[in-house]
Amino acid sequence: MIAEIGLFSLILALVFASLLVIIPAIGLKTGKTELIDSAPIYVIGQFCFVAFAYVALTLCFLSNDFTVIYVLTNSSISLPWFYKLCAVWGGHEGSMLLWVAILSLWMLAVTLFSKKLENQFKTRVLIVLGALSVGFILFLLSTSNPFLRQFQVLDSQGRDLNPLLQDLGFLFHPPMLYMGYVGFSVAFAFAIAALWMGKLESNWTKWTRPWTLAAWCCLTAGITLGSWWAYRELGWGGWWFWDPVENASFMPWLVGTALIHSLAVSEQRRQFMAWTLLLAITAFSLSLIGTFLVRSGVLTSVHAFAVDPQRGTYILGFLLLVIGGSLLLFALRAQTLQRVENPALVSRESALLLNNVFLAVIMLTVLMGTVYPLLIDGLGLGKLSVGAPYFNAVFVPIMIPLLILMGLGIHLKWQRDSLNRIAIRLIAIAAMSIVVPLMLLILFANHINGYTLLGLTLAFWLILSTLKLLQIRIRQRGVNALGQAFLGMVVAHCGIAVTVIGIAVSTGYGVQDDVRMAPGSKAKLAGYTINFIEEKNLSGPNYHGAQATFTIDNGKEIKTIYPEKRIYNVGKMAMTESAIDVNPFRDIYVALGEPLDDTAWSVRLYFKPFIRWIWAGGFMVLAGGLLALTDRRYLINPGKKPVEAEGAPI
Amino acid sequence: MNPVRKRKLLLLLFILTVMALVIALVMYALRQNISLFYTPTQVAQGEVSGARAIRLGGMVVKNSIYHSPNDLSVTFKLTDFNKTVEVTYRGILPDLFREEQGIVAMGNVMDNKHFKATEVLAKHDANYMPPEVRDSLVKSGGKSVQ
Numbered sequence: 001m002i003a004e005i006g007l008f009s010l011i012l013a014l015v016f017a018s019l020l021v022i023i024p025a026i027g028l029k030t031g032k033t034e035l036i037d038s039a040p041i042y043v044i045g046q047f048c049f050v051a052f053a054y055v056a057l058t059l060c061f062l063s064n065d066f067t068v069i070y071v072l073t074n075s076s077i078s079l080p081w082f083y084k085l086c087a088v089w090g091g092h093e094g095s096m097l098l099w100v101a102i103l104s105l106w107m108l109a110v111t112l113f114s115k116k117l118e119n120q121f122k123t124r125v126l127i128v129l130g131a132l133s134v135g136f137i138l139f140l141l142s143t144s145n146p147f148l149r150q151f152q153v154l155d156s157q158g159r160d161l162n163p164l165l166q167d168l169g170f171l172f173h174p175p176m177l178y179m180g181y182v183g184f185s186v187a188f189a190f191a192i193a194a195l196w197m198g199k200l201e202s203n204w205t206k207w208t209r210p211w212t213l214a215a216w217c218c219l220t221a222g223i224t225l226g227s228w229w230a231y232r233e234l235g236w237g238g239w240w241f242w243d244p245v246e247n248a249s250f251m252p253w254l255v256g257t258a259l260i261h262s263l264a265v266s267e268q269r270r271q272f273m274a275w276t277l278l279l280a281i282t283a284f285s286l287s288l289i290g291t292f293l294v295r296s297g298v299l300t301s302v303h304a305f306a307v308d309p310q311r312g313t314y315i316l317g318f319l320l321l322v323i324g325g326s327l328l329l330f331a332l333r334a335q336t337l338q339r340v341e342n343p344a345l346v347s348r349e350s351a352l353l354l355n356n357v358f359l360a361v362i363m364l365t366v367l368m369g370t371v372y373p374l375l376i377d378g379l380g381l382g383k384l385s386v387g388a389p390y391f392n393a394v395f396v397p398i399m400i401p402l403l404i405l406m407g408l409g410i411h412l413k414w415q416r417d418s419l420n421r422i423a424i425r426l427i428a429i430a431a432m433s434i435v436v437p438l439m440l441l442i443l444f445a446n447h448i449n450g451y452t453l454l455g456l457t458l459a460f461w462l463i464l465s466t467l468k469l470l471q472i473r474i475r476q477r478g479v480n481a482l483g484q485a486f487l488g489m490v491v492a493h494c495g496i497a498v499t500v501i502g503i504a505v506s507t508g509y510g511v512q513d514d515v516r517m518a519p520g521s522k523a524k525l526a527g528y529t530i531n532f533i534e535e536k537n538l539s540g541p542n543y544h545g546a547q548a549t550f551t552i553d554n555g556k557e558i559k560t561i562y563p564e565k566r567i568y569n570v571g572k573m574a575m576t577e578s579a580i581d582v583n584p585f586r587d588i589y590v591a592l593g594e595p596l597d598d599t600a601w602s603v604r605l606y607f608k609p610f611i612r613w614i615w616a617g618g619f620m621v622l623a624g625g626l627l628a629l630t631d632r633r634y635l636i637n638p639g640k641k642p643v644e645a646e647g648a649p650i
Numbered sequence: 651m652n653p654v655r656k657r658k659l660l661l662l663l664f665i666l667t668v669m670a671l672v673i674a675l676v677m678y679a680l681r682q683n684i685s686l687f688y689t690p691t692q693v694a695q696g697e698v699s700g701a702r703a704i705r706l707g708g709m710v711v712k713n714s715i716y717h718s719p720n721d722l723s724v725t726f727k728l729t730d731f732n733k734t735v736e737v738t739y740r741g742i743l744p745d746l747f748r749e750e751q752g753i754v755a756m757g758n759v760m761d762n763k764h765f766k767a768t769e770v771l772a773k774h775d776a777n778y779m780p781p782e783v784r785d786s787l788v789k790s791g792g793k794s795v796q
């Protein structure tokens with residue numbers, strides 16, 4: 001019964017989404033204001049029914065309704081209740097429902113928090129979002145109905161959620177990631193609405209920027225959590241694999257980052273308008289491509305749970321329509337929106353343009369590596385795979401100039417500046433950022449790793465240069481007049497530097513050892529003695545296995561950790577639960593490999609210095625984004641006369 | 651040339667230079683870092699040179715896994731139901747590695763019967779078969795696979 005209510009709600013949501021597209025559009029055409037003003041009602045309707053559907057599916061999970069195929073394949077009686085809540089999005093159908101639910105949530109947010117938007121404009125934004133909802137709800141209903149029933153298997157215990165997904169990280173990672181993916185739809189809709197109007201309100205950037213920042217923050221959080229989850233669950237200690245699915249989330253992030261920066265130029269200087277619109281379109285297009293890559297099963301990766309050509313065809317068609325259509329609209333209309341002013345070659349505009357070029361180039365190289373195997377396979381030239389070494393070889397050389405630029409660009413003035421002035425200001429910092437890391441490595445490390453030194457130099461340059469600017473601003477304006485957006489930039493840029501430090505040190509000085517150990521034996525790792533104390537049987541709600549006790553002895557104190565090997569009862573799937581001794585400066589990571597004979601195990605030991613800094617940096621970037629988001633100029637109605645439209649209406 | 655044109659030209663030249671450099675970098679990195687996928691039959695027929703790392707996909711033969719008692723060396727046989735290749739590997743096998751499971755080994759061909767793996771991949775759940783492996787199993791026609 002509940003499943004049918006869910007399905008029915010979803011159909012009603014489709015009706016509301018369709019009405020949202022049709023009725024206000026007629027209103028815009030005929031100029032009837034009551035039709036235009038009805039848009040929010042349909043948004044609320046769509047939201048309520050999608051929410052009903054989502055709750056219905058959740059209830060199916062909680063009540064173990066295994067006649068629903070999706071519940072059967074993604075849950076089991078013995079699954080703990082909180083994992084049942086996230087099993088809702090553990091498979092293809094449910095994750096698409098989550099996508100639609102989040103889209104509806106963003107739409108509701110736009111309706112509620114955009115009171116000051118001009119009605120004509122806001123309605124167009126909602127129509128665009130409504131059209132996207134129609135596409136996705138139709139996709140759900142026609143190819144991936146989560147409420148589908150079966151009556152062959154009746155006495156099932158359920159096939160259980162993929163054990164990889166039974167982890168704390170999975171509670172937050174997918175919803176955050178989707179909030180980010182789908183959030184770019186708002187910036188996209190703002191861009192399309194502006195192109196549709198054929199004119200750009202002077203406040204357009206001011207309206208778009210907080211929405212973009214919000215989506216970008218969610219995506220940042222999602223990626224950081226995902227990396228942390230991979231480290232604990234998948235990775236045998238790896239934290240980024242250049243897996244196609246990771247790339248699918250990283251590409252929109254790169255473009256989103258470029259978008260935030262180009263929006264800054266558009267807002268402050270009224271430059272790069274067309275480019276900003278293009279980025280807004282690209283960011284969302286990449287989110288859609290990400291969905292396509294992951295959901296169509298084209299790519300083989302741990303996340304690709306769907307292998308179904310019909311879905312692939314639908315998404316491909318939808319992609320072509322949305323991306324092709326919006327790019328066409330852009331090509332037709334964008335020129336009329338440009339205003340050309342010419343800042344000097346050395347200026348903050350140029351630095352931000354350069355930043356955009358670098359970010360776009362990185363995105364393209366990642367895209368290239370991700371789709372190259374597909375292209376070759378599609379052309380019938382053989383099967384191959386592009387591994388992590390490709391991405392590292394390309395990514396690192398492009399990041400170096402970008403990091404240098406980050407330290408330089410923030411000091412430049414708008415419109416015109418001189419390199420001499422900057423050179424005088426920063427020369428001491430440049431020298432320090434070479435000398436200090438070198439000293440630190442000489443003092444604290446037994447050998448000097450060239451890559452780590454390079455990474456540390458870049459990170460120190462970035463942090464010192466950013467703090468220098470902070471100091472100058474405080475001296476000029478005082479602490480209270482800095483502005484949240486500026487502080488956000490400081491925190492986020494330092495966060496990038498912290499991540500760079502984490503990557504440089506953990507890669508350069510990490511130690512890995514695979515050893516054969518039995519209870520009673522010990523191993524040496526980077527100055528620590530690791531003892532295998534004992535092994536005992538383990539039984540959990542839906543798994544059994546072995547739990548080992550290890551102690552880590554650094555000569556002064558002894559820590560005890562408990563790595564596990566779990567066998568999940570339903571799929572008979574083995575899972576390694578690593579145990580990690582954490583402190584801010586290093587992780588000791590112990591994972592059980594496989595039993596070799598009666599007592600011995602293969603054991604993987606890691607010493608990872610500074611690895612926590614990678615995620616700490618990610619969360620600092622997030623904090624920076626949140627700070628900028630709460631800047632006063634977005635929260636308080638500016639109250640100034642805003643109507644100074646640009647470009648010619650067509 | 652007026653300054654606006656000059657600036658635009660400079661910008662264009664700059665972007666073209668960056669693009670050229672990046673394309674060169676991408677081509678180089680792709681050439682170095684792609685690994686082609688082969689089947690045990692192709693290895694057994696001597697189609698693969700040992701100079702470059704490749705990916706070898708197939709099914710792990712039942713009762714063929716042998717762990718060394720002294721260290722973490724392991725050998726197992728990989729088949730496409732037509733020809734079989736013996737794989738040696740030193741290290742920890744992934745959780746989903748087991749008999750009669752489709753896996754992908756990365757490494758170098760030693761001779762027509764032996765393969766030295768540097769990495770063994772067996773992701774995904776128990777019902778999953780990497781598409782390359784499935785294709786190669788279907789191609790060699792030994793057995794129909796789900």
